[in-house]
Amino acid sequence: MRKGYIYRIIFVAIVVLSAAWFTVTKPVKLGLDLKGGVYVLLEAKPEDGQKLDNEAMGRLIEVLNRRVNGLGVSESSVQKVGDKRVLVELPGITDTEQAIDMIGKTALMEFKIQNTDGTLGETLLTGGALKSAAVSYDNLGRPQISFELTLDGAAKFAEITRNNIGKQLAITMDGEVQTAPRINSEIAGGQGVITGNYTAEEAKNTASLLNAGALPVKAEILETRSVGATLGDESIAQSKTAGIIAIGLIAIFMVVFYRLPGLVANLALICFGFITFATLNFFDATLTLPGIAGIILSVGMAVDANVIIFERIKEELRFGNTVMSSIEAGFKKAFSTIMDSNITTLIITTILFTLGTGAVKGFAVTLTIGVLASMFTAITITKVLLRGFIMLFKIDKPILFGVRGK
């Protein structure tokens, strides 16, 4: 019995200490709504005859990934949602307009012969033949895009230019003519420039789009959300205040109402906090604003398991049982109630997690972790601490539990 108790103390100590270590050493990953950034949901729109299978989606995601990397955002993510959607998240980005622009463009470059009446002939070569593109400047210092073709591309390009000397070769981007120089002679080296009246910024973006490649399927932007860093900071500050006040009020209430066990529950609440944040960090979960609300809410619920147990202990004490046996019986009888009532909450959070997106998912994750952590702290940590206090201070007066002894 005593030996078992010592093992339990060691177990609880290890859990709490490692949780505390995890909480302190690793910062929590913040969601877009707290950190600021952009969230873009795209849907692939295949054109007639185009097949939208897993492979096409895979290529789409690959191109998007390259584009996002071109933006130089750390922690960015590109993930498939459902069958034909892709979610791009770019935390911490400030120029949201540019980012959305860069992600949504198909960026299909095509080479076509421009007829004398201005109409365009059929596509002779596409951006797929491109090896690389970069910004350069012409004699007057105007930005332009110089490109290099692959071996195959260069051979085709040479053939096209050879057969069309004297005509205009149009280079189009998503159907829009960028430039249409006259072909004076065969171009063999597979190198060229696009002078398209670009600003330096546009030239840079276009070059990086060309490098990332065109989207294999047209993609339409369904949803964009961008949050400025100011709003995120404000939300963090406000929820910190709310959290501290909520925890303070609950802690005071517990001590006033339950005396010694209340104090123990408050200590357990600190452990609960560590365990919750450590678990969030462990799973690399992202904390969102509703997620914070979920945590604060689970503090309110975390004391519930304690309240159920303490009420049971009080009942046992009122029957005239000793302090120690009341505690044993209280924990035992409360167990099934705690299980039943929390499992229904977990059913709900599972649904929220499965069917929800973004913010709702964040809420579901923290509430799930919160509920599990609260069950664990109430059943193990509160019990160990409570028994420890009783043995250490030789407590046998029910009044310390808020019950007048018989």
Add this chain to the structure above:
Amino acid sequence: MKIKIIDNRKKFFTFSTILVVLALISLVFKGVNYGLDFTGGNLIQVKFEKTIELKKLNPILDLISTEIPQLDNNSRKVQISDGNVVIIRTPEMSEDMKNKFMKDLEEKVGKYDLLRSDKVGASVGEELKSAAITALLVGLVLIVGYITIRFEFKFALAAVIALFHDIIIAIGGIALLGYEVNTPFIAAVLTILGYSINDTIVVFDRIREVLRKKKVGSLGEAIDLSINQTLTRSINTSFTTFLAILAILIFGGASLKVFITTLLIGVLIGTYSSIFLASPIIYLLDKDKKLDDIVK
């Protein structure tokens, strides 16, 4: 002190019926004010360097609307808070239109800090509605299943009636307040589902225990005894959760207001229904049965 629940059940049923009817009236005549997530469109939230009044802003927006029709007086919704924070909601705009509007805003009104810019396609909003209903139905079915396994079907039936009562009143309350609802509102409604059932189960659990001990003569007595024994717990837990909600409501900022108000109504009504409604419903369903038949 002992509360007599079963003897007074008619009063509680009447009270609940009135609340539900009022909620339904508010839902039918006022309706839920769907936000951007449901309707689709654009939302732009900016903080101007100088304070601005609606009187001055409206004519400027009217002027811009000659080029961007989404901004005209009938389709835009403008809200100003803290003197210089402006929220503008419009039907869906293309990226180019939005960028032009942002430029116009800076030129014609003044410098600002972009706090938030959202765009939701109409199809996404429609999907959200059906996803919300699916989530609610799946939740109810799973809860009925769980309670039927752990208790029995009549307990599940009573719990679900109480749940519908809570959810209708919470949604009706939000409709009455006229708050704009978005995705987090769905999360709040589902949380109420979980919270209210949690409370109800604690009472049911005690009823089962009391019945098994066979110390009481009737179902009514058993229910009254169980509710009274768990009353302190029900009130205390609701109170601590209430404290957490109140702290977020007062200090948590505007973004969480609708979410947390929904939870507030839900927690209050959920506590009420698990004490005064769910158990008397079991009594109605089972009162003519022998005690031994109620508990398996």
